[in-house]
Amino acid sequence: MYTITSPYGDDGPVAGVDFTDGRATTDELSAGARLYFRRHGYKVEQLDAPAVEAATTTTRRARAK
Secondary structure: OEEEEOOOOOOEEEOOEEEEOOEEEEOOOOHHHHHHHHHOOOEEEEOOOHHHHHHHHHHHHHHHO
16 A cells, blocks of 8 residues: 655646545555656655565465475
8 A cells, every 4th residue: 555645735636546635545556656756756655565565475385385
């Protein structure tokens, strides 16, 4: 999940993400959208830790063998 904060106080869709009062939350964000937001001064925060997901996936694969 991602939280995005606009430097412009956007309302409405930007790069496929709906903003209200300059803030948006989305479950998925493409690499292209992340790049767009960062290039244009938006603050992009990932709320869930990808390192935990990777460790869990590795553990599951190890158990399956």
